[in-house]
Amino acid sequence: MSLIDQTAVELLSNLTSGNLTSVELTGAFLDEIERRDGAVKAFLHVDADAAMAQADEIDRNRTAGKPAGRLAGMPVAVKDLLCTVDVPTTCASRMLENFCPPYDATVVARLKAADAVLIGRTNMDEFAMGGSCENSAFHPTHNPWDMDRIPGGSSGGAAACVAARMAPLSIGSDTGGSIRSPAAMCGVTGMKPTYGRVSRYGLVAFASSLDQLGPIAQTAEDTALLLEVIAGHDLMDSTSVDRPVPKYTETIGRLLEGLRIGIVPEHFGDALDDEVDAAVRESIRVYESLGATVKNISLPHGKYAVAAYYIIAPCEASGNLARYDGVHYGRRTDEHDSLIGMYSRSRSEGFGPEVKRRIMLGTYALSSGYYDAYYLKALKVRRLIRQDFDRAFDQVDLIVGPVAPTPAFKIGEKADDPLSMYLFDLYTVGTNLAGICGISIPCGISGAGLPIGLHLQAPTFEEERLLRAAAMFQRATDWHTRKPSPV
Amino acid sequence: MNKPYTTIIGLEVHVQLATRSKLFCSCSTRFGSPPNTQTCPVCIGMPGTLPVMNRKAFELSLKTAVALNCEIPRFTKWDRKQYYYPDLPKGYQISQFDLPLSQNGYLPISDSKNQFEPKRIGIIRAHLEEDAGKSMHDEAAGVADSRIDLNRCGTPLLEIVSEPDMRSPAEAKAYLTELKLLLNYLEVSDCNMQEGSLRVDANINLHIDTPEGKIATPIVEVKNMNSFRAVERALEYEAKRQYEVWQETGRKLGDVPKSTHGWDEQAQVTREQRSKEESSDYRYFPDPDLVPVATTDEQIERARASLGELPAALRTRLEQTYNITPYDSDVLVNQGRDMVEYYIEVADACGDGKPASNWIQQDVLRTLGERQIGIAQYGVSAKALGELIGLVKAGKLTTSRGREVLAEMLASGKSAEEAMKGMGIEHLDESALEDLCRELLNANPRIVAEVKEGKQKAIGALIGQAKKKNPNVNPARVREICLELIEKEN
Numbered sequence: 001m002s003l004i005d006q007t008a009v010e011l012l013s014n015l016t017s018g019n020l021t022s023v024e025l026t027g028a029f030l031d032e033i034e035r036r037d038g039a040v041k042a043f044l045h046v047d048a049d050a051a052m053a054q055a056d057e058i059d060r061n062r063t064a065g066k067p068a069g070r071l072a073g074m075p076v077a078v079k080d081l082l083c084t085v086d087v088p089t090t091c092a093s094r095m096l097e098n099f100c101p102p103y104d105a106t107v108v109a110r111l112k113a114a115d116a117v118l119i120g121r122t123n124m125d126e127f128a129m130g131g132s133c134e135n136s137a138f139h140p141t142h143n144p145w146d147m148d149r150i151p152g153g154s155s156g157g158a159a160a161c162v163a164a165r166m167a168p169l170s171i172g173s174d175t176g177g178s179i180r181s182p183a184a185m186c187g188v189t190g191m192k193p194t195y196g197r198v199s200r201y202g203l204v205a206f207a208s209s210l211d212q213l214g215p216i217a218q219t220a221e222d223t224a225l226l227l228e229v230i231a232g233h234d235l236m237d238s239t240s241v242d243r244p245v246p247k248y249t250e251t252i253g254r255l256l257e258g259l260r261i262g263i264v265p266e267h268f269g270d271a272l273d274d275e276v277d278a279a280v281r282e283s284i285r286v287y288e289s290l291g292a293t294v295k296n297i298s299l300p301h302g303k304y305a306v307a308a309y310y311i312i313a314p315c316e317a318s319g320n321l322a323r324y325d326g327v328h329y330g331r332r333t334d335e336h337d338s339l340i341g342m343y344s345r346s347r348s349e350g351f352g353p354e355v356k357r358r359i360m361l362g363t364y365a366l367s368s369g370y371y372d373a374y375y376l377k378a379l380k381v382r383r384l385i386r387q388d389f390d391r392a393f394d395q396v397d398l399i400v401g402p403v404a405p406t407p408a409f410k411i412g413e414k415a416d417d418p419l420s421m422y423l424f425d426l427y428t429v430g431t432n433l434a435g436i437c438g439i440s441i442p443c444g445i446s447g448a449g450l451p452i453g454l455h456l457q458a459p460t461f462e463e464e465r466l467l468r469a470a471a472m473f474q475r476a477t478d479w480h481t482r483k484p485s486p487v
Numbered sequence: 488m489n490k491p492y493t494t495i496i497g498l499e500v501h502v503q504l505a506t507r508s509k510l511f512c513s514c515s516t517r518f519g520s521p522p523n524t525q526t527c528p529v530c531i532g533m534p535g536t537l538p539v540m541n542r543k544a545f546e547l548s549l550k551t552a553v554a555l556n557c558e559i560p561r562f563t564k565w566d567r568k569q570y571y572y573p574d575l576p577k578g579y580q581i582s583q584f585d586l587p588l589s590q591n592g593y594l595p596i597s598d599s600k601n602q603f604e605p606k607r608i609g610i611i612r613a614h615l616e617e618d619a620g621k622s623m624h625d626e627a628a629g630v631a632d633s634r635i636d637l638n639r640c641g642t643p644l645l646e647i648v649s650e651p652d653m654r655s656p657a658e659a660k661a662y663l664t665e666l667k668l669l670l671n672y673l674e675v676s677d678c679n680m681q682e683g684s685l686r687v688d689a690n691i692n693l694h695i696d697t698p699e700g701k702i703a704t705p706i707v708e709v710k711n712m713n714s715f716r717a718v719e720r721a722l723e724y725e726a727k728r729q730y731e732v733w734q735e736t737g738r739k740l741g742d743v744p745k746s747t748h749g750w751d752e753q754a755q756v757t758r759e760q761r762s763k764e765e766s767s768d769y770r771y772f773p774d775p776d777l778v779p780v781a782t783t784d785e786q787i788e789r790a791r792a793s794l795g796e797l798p799a800a801l802r803t804r805l806e807q808t809y810n811i812t813p814y815d816s817d818v819l820v821n822q823g824r825d826m827v828e829y830y831i832e833v834a835d836a837c838g839d840g841k842p843a844s845n846w847i848q849q850d851v852l853r854t855l856g857e858r859q860i861g862i863a864q865y866g867v868s869a870k871a872l873g874e875l876i877g878l879v880k881a882g883k884l885t886t887s888r889g890r891e892v893l894a895e896m897l898a899s900g901k902s903a904e905e906a907m908k909g910m911g912i913e914h915l916d917e918s919a920l921e922d923l924c925r926e927l928l929n930a931n932p933r934i935v936a937e938v939k940e941g942k943q944k945a946i947g948a949l950i951g952q953a954k955k956k957n958p959n960v961n962p963a964r965v966r967e968i969c970l971e972l973i974e975k976e977n
Contacts, residue, residue, distance in 0.1 A: 083535040096534065103528045105535060202535040209775035237537050238778050316775055319567050322578025323532050327635075329576070343571055366569075366770040375772060 003028045005483070008074060008168040008222040009249075015073045018062075022055035022073025026117050029075045033120065033166045036486075041141050042151070042161035044080045045088050046120035051075070054117045061115075069115030070229050076111055077167035079158045080121040081128060082213070083202040084108045087118075091204050092136035093126045095330040095350035105202020106234045107171060107213050114229045119167055122157030126352045127321065128173055128206040130154050131181055131424050132414070135354045140411055143185060144484040145450055149408040152182030158216050159186040163451075163484060169226045170216040175206050176309050177403070177428025179214045180440035184403035184453020187442045187482060189223050189470065190216040194460045195435035196241035198227075199234030205320040207313035208239075210432040219480055220441065220470035224248035227463060246464050252471045259469065261287055262297035262396030267427060273406040279444030279452040280402045286476050287400070287469075295396055299388040302430055304381045309429040310422055311365050311378035317355075318362030324350060357418065386434040389459070398469055399457040402427055403440045407450035431457055439466045442479035451482070492695040494726045495703075496659045497651035500666060501644045502676045503618070503684035504547045510617045510643035511538030511581065518682045522623075522636035530641035532577035537776050540565075544643035545780065547675040548588055548615045549790040551645060554673055554797060555610050557592030559787050564779040568769045574620035574635050582646075584771040587614035588782065594649075594669070595799055596661045599817035608662050609650030618642040639683075645675075651690065656722035663687060663715045664821070668798050672824055680713055687718055692740060693729050703740040704729045709757055711749040721750040725757050801827055809840025818848055826862045829869045836873020839880060846876055850893055866897045875903040882961055888912065912959050920960065924968040927952055938973050946970065 003011075003025065014020035030048045037043050058073045078084065081091045083101035090096045104112065111118065125135035133141040133156025141156040143149040144164035151160040155172030159182035162170050172179040174192035183190025191214045198213045205211060215226035228249055233242040263284065268277055284294055324330030326346030333349055336342035351359070365374035392399060404424060414421045431438040436459055443454035454473070458466045474480050509516055512529035529536045552559060566584035590612040597605035620640035624633050647666070653659045667685065670676045678685040692706045709725055712718045725748065732738065748757035796804070798820050805816040805827070819830050826847075834843035851872070855865060875896065879889040884907070895906040907913075915923075927949050928935055937945040946966050953965045 081535075083533075089534075091534075099534065101528070101533065101535065103533070103536075201537050204534040205776075207775075236539060238539050239537075239776065315772060318770075319569055319579055319772065322569060322571070323534065323576060325571060325578060327573045327576070328531065329534060339573070363770065366772050368768045368770070371770075371772070 004032050004165040004168075006168075007219050008217060008225055009219070011168055012071070012074055012225070016068075021059045022117060023052060023059055025073060026051050026055035026075050026119065029119055029165075029167055032164070033161075036144075036164050036166060037161075039142060039147060040144050040160050040164050040166070041139050042122055042157040042164065042166060043077070043120040044090060044092060044123050044136075044138060044157070047087070051117050051119050058115050058117065069113060071111065071169075071225070072115035074116050074169065075119035075167055076116040076226070077120050077122050077158060077161050077170040078108065078111075078118060079124055079155050079170075079172050081124065081173060081204040082108050082171065083204065084118065087121065089121075089204065090138075091127045092124045092138060093350065093352070093355070094137045095324045096204075097137075097331065099329070101202075103202065106199035106236060107230045108202060110230050110232075111171075116169075116229070120161075122155070122161055122170060122172075124157055125154035125178075126355050127204070127317070128154040128175055128178055128211075129317070129354050129358055131177065131421055132409075132411075133157065133160075133182070134411060134415060135352055137352050142411070143408045143450075145187065146408065146448070148410055149450070150185065150411050152185030152404070152408060154178040154182075155190070155216065156182045159183050159188055159190060162186070162188045162216050162218060165483070168218070169222060171213060171226070171230070172216050173203060173206075173211055173213050174432065175210045175212075175313060176432050177425045179216060180403050180428050180431075180438055180453065180455060181425070183216055183440040184442075184455075185408040185451065187445075187451030187453075187479070187484070188216055188218060189220055189439065189441050189480060190214065191223050191227065191439040191463070191466065192431060192437060193227060193231060193463055194241075194437040195432075196239055197231050197437070197461065197463065199232070199237040199240045201234055201236040201240075205316075207316040208320060209316060210309075210313055212432070220439075220467050220474050221249065221252055223439070223470070224252045224467045227467075231463075241461075243461060248464055248467050251464055252467050254468055255290070255472060256397070256465065256468050257291065259287065259290075259292040259398065260396040261292045261294045262392055262399045263294060264299050264302065264399065264401055265296055266299075266302060267401040271405045271423070271426065272402060275444070275446045276402050276404070276406060276452050280400075280454060283443040283454045283473065283477075284400055286473060290472055290476060297392045297396055297399065299385070299392060299430065301381060301384040301388050305385055305430045305433055306422060306426050308378040308381040308385065309425065309433060310361070311374050312382060312433070314358040314362030315366050315375050315378075316362070318359045318366065321351075321355070321359055326350075354418070382433045385430055389430070389434040389436055389457075393459045397458070397465060401455050403453035403455040404428075407446045407448070407452055427455055436460050437463050437466055439470050441470045441473060442482065443473075443477070444479060445482060451479075490730075492693040492726075492730055494653075494655055494722070495651045495692050495694060496653035496656070496722060497690045498649045498653070498659060498662060499688045499690070500647045500649075500663070501686040502551075502647065502670060502678065504544050504643040504645055505674065505676050506541055506543045506547065506643055508541060508543075509641035510541050510544050510615070511641055514641065516642050518679075518684070520638055522634070522638060525638040526640070531637050538581060538774075540777060540780070541643060544615060545588070546786075546790065547643075547673075548613065548645050549782065549786060550673055550793055551647075551670065551675050552589030552592065552613045553787060553790045554669055554794050555589070555592040555594055555613060555647070557589035557610060557613060559589050559782055560586060561782055562586065562779060563588040563782060565774040565777040566771045567774045568616075568771055570767065570769055572619065572622075573633065574622045574637070574640070576620070576637065576640065580617060580619060581774055581777070582616035583614035587612040588780070589613045594662065594665060596658065596665050597813075598657070598661055599814040602657050603655065603661075606652070606658075608652045608658075611648045611650055613645055613647045616644050616646060618644050656719040656726070659689065659722055660715050660719040663718060665798065667715075668821060668823075672797055673794065680715075687712055689718060689722060691722055691725050691729070693726060693733070695730070695733060702733075704733050705738060705740050705743050706745050707757075708745065708747045709750060710747060710760070713752065717750055717752055720755060721757055724755065728757065795824075805830070805840070809834050809844070811840050811844045815844045815848070819844065822852070822862070829862050829865075832869030833873045833876065836870050837876035837880060839876070842876050842880060843873070846872065846893075850890065854897065866900060867893065871896060871902050878903055878907075882964065884912070885961055885963075915957065915959055920964060921968055921972075923953060923956060923960070924949075924965060924972055928969060928972055935973055935976075938970070943970070
């Protein structure tokens with residue numbers, strides 16, 4: 001097996017034992033980026049020299065017997081919305097094309113402290129708004145399984161780079177499915193942790209009450225490894241939760257005895273593609289064969305989740321993105337004759353159409369006279385959705401279902417139909433609205449050769465349960481080992 | 488006060504809290520540093536940053552709210568007030584909208600000169616918010632150039648909104664004076680209007696009695712007042728202006744939108760700044776970056792316990808314990824807690840509150856004013872002043888002699904006795920004084936004769952001579968002894 005095809009856990013053990021240097025490993029992934037990313041376009045920014053220098057320093061420290069961090073020498077790709085000192089942090093937007101933060105996001109600081117090698121910045125939908133990576137202001141990312149198709153989004157680059165073995169580990173963000181959906185489209189494992197599990201400090205905000213950073217990797221074990229490094233309380237984020245981080249990597253091999261799985265019959269309706277339906281049902285049988293019991297459950301307010309999500313997220317976004325007005329942040333237009341003119345031209349030029357659409361939606365919904373009917377109502381729906389999950393989790397340990405209604409669609413296919421794009425999120429937004437955790441794992445390949453994802457959701461702070469369930473599945477199946485054919 | 492209208496005034500006061508660091512980050516709040524040197528990614532709203540609440544600012548707010556007799560809801564939250572302005576880098580201000588940390592309080596005000604009846608001014612709410620930065624418009628040399636200083640951005644402000652309970656500019660000034668005093672006693676703010684740590688906006692209109700009934704004029708918000716005196720004058724001006732406009736136009740509340748006027752200190756007039764034609768929509772919504780704050784009974788009790796004795800209670804105590812007038816207690820308490828403590832020590836040392844109050848008001852305050860210092864820097868200790876007053880009271884010094892002694896004490900740092908010794912002032916015993924008087928009477932038979940004829944005033948000349956012979960004589964005593972001796976001769 002070639003170096004880059006190994007899992008992060010395997011690579012780490014070789015790095016630790018001295019069989020492998022970070023320079024060799026980082027070099028191998030950089031070579032693969034060189035070879036493949038011209039076609040996939042998963043990265044927005046790769047500083048090979050800086051990555052090699054970092055790898056070299058970690059190797060030398062190890063040789064000198066200095067203590068090595070948890071990920072010492074391991075390359076990690078970072079979605080281009082995590083602030084990193086002196087590294088362009090663009091959010092795939094013209095608005096932040098020239099933004100180089102003077103500070104590190106907490107997750108970046110934790111990766112650095114763990115001696116990870118920051119190998120590159122991955123592409124995304126502009127400001128994480130979108131599900132296809134087509135909304136990047138710079139270029140779309142292609143699905144390594146089929147270059148004509150989208151990799152999912154918004155963390156499209158983050159998932160595609162792992163699928164194409166251009167990075168062993170990658171950090172994404174998930175506001176309504178933005179880690180899990182691309183993980184499903186690209187045939188990799190991706191987790192949205194519980195809201196508050198991972199610090200948001202330094203994550204350029206889309207929707208603050210929904211955003212959560214999470215790991216994307218080849219396997220559940222690798223996912224556990226990365227989560228262990230990035231999770232934990234942060235004094236810089238009031239919404240991060242002060243709760244110890246379990247040793248996910250130590251418990252992940254344990255079987256979940258007497259696992260109770262819940263399925264939501266409505267999730268298997270007309271919207272669901274037949275092949276996805278079949279793959280998910282087959283996966284549930286795999287769990288049954290491992291001793292799980294399956295039970296139908298109801299999430300009665302689930303049908304309102306997309307509607308509530310597309311009020312709450314744009315409302316928060318309209319506030320979060322107000323700072324890009326050309327005064328302190330964001331592109332400033334060249335031509336202006338008044339303050340208001342400068343604001344409006346700068347924002348017109350700097351934001352792409354989807355971002356504008358959501359800012360307008362949010363601004364409208366928060367306006368006096370509409371607030372109660374839209375925002376407040378959406379918050380009430382959100383509370384009901386959370387209650388639905390609470391009740392469901394009284395009866396079952398996990399909720400299992402599809403991640404997305406279909407495998408990856410063609411680039412451009414839904415470009416003129418934002419509503420159908422929004423409806424693509426119907427299985428994933430509930431997790432964010434409820435603040436619980438969810439994971440997407442590969443569970444099949446369609447007739448057209450496209451990966452299909454399985455969605456597992458667990459109650460708040462039950463990441464360990466999710467990871468053990470995912471690992472159980474991956475020990476019984478080999479979907480996660482399938483790889484797109486090299487170019 | 489026979490105006491044909493009633494003035495209705497409500498005030499919004501922004502107070503900068505005396506925290507060392509800002510409301511949502513650890514930057515310093517110090518005033519007067521070079522522009523943009525007290526900033527960090529958080530307070531300048533850099534993408535990705537998050538606010539974290541300063542507990543101290545919350546505690547100071549709670550303390551103030553309790554002192555203002557407010558209800559403290561057990562749950563309060565943060566909201567974003569959204570508007571675009573170059574000195575607001577995030578595009579929103581973190582404030583409190585529908586669930587402020589306190590509400591429904593009051594502040595009692597009274598006037599020691601009895602210009603108005605004592606009353607309570609209702610407090611609608613007091614809430615915490617972050618300050619914006621400062622825009623500086625430099626229009627030198629015809630080039631309009633705006634610069635932004637973000638040092639102030641994120642500084643904690645407590646906004647205290649009163650009910651429209653004030654009925655005259657004098658009441659408004661009394662409310663502000665009392666509020667400032669209270670904030671000083673609580674040590675929650677330095678209340679420096681020049682440095683912007685206390686800012687006042689006023690809402691004012693008139694209720695005019697007409698044959699058709701009471702008519703309200705449109706409400707005007709008055710801004711840009713840089714002293715309490717300016718507030719009083721601006722409101723006086725504005726009330727008159729509104730009455731004149733009403734006489735001219737007959738416009739009532741609701742006929743025109745609420746407008747904002749700025750006080751022009753030089754011209755002593757208010758000028759319209761902008762009409763709130765379309766009242767701005769701030770699109771408030773709960774800030775998802777901050778967790779709501781649950782205020783506990785324990786926190787409230789701790790705040791209450793930390794208040795100390797507040798101005799209103801202190802005034803009453805001084806009046807009752809030291810038997811001084813409301814006017815005197817007002818003057819002393821208004822000087823601040825240090826002065827009250829000084830006064831109490833002086834009064835206790837000399838055993839009499841009234842002269843202690845007089846000496847402080849007439850002599851000590853004058854020196855403090857001349858030297859622009861506070862009582863802490865005053866060179867005569869309370870004990871020493873008390874001793875001096877005791878000597879005057881015992882008749883061992885005249886008041887004017889006492890003043891000279893006080894000046895010497897202030898200059899030299901000596902005690903009263905030492906200063907007197909240094910000045911050659913000795914107490915004359917009664918027999919020495921009697922000898923002196925007898926000597927004078929013997930030397931001035933004509934005066935003695937005049938007195939015998941009933942012209943008691945003539946004694947005055949003897950007092951003058953006595954003082955020349957010995958500056959330590961007590962004139963009143965000289966007069967008494969001389970009269971007694973003449974009486975005896977008869």
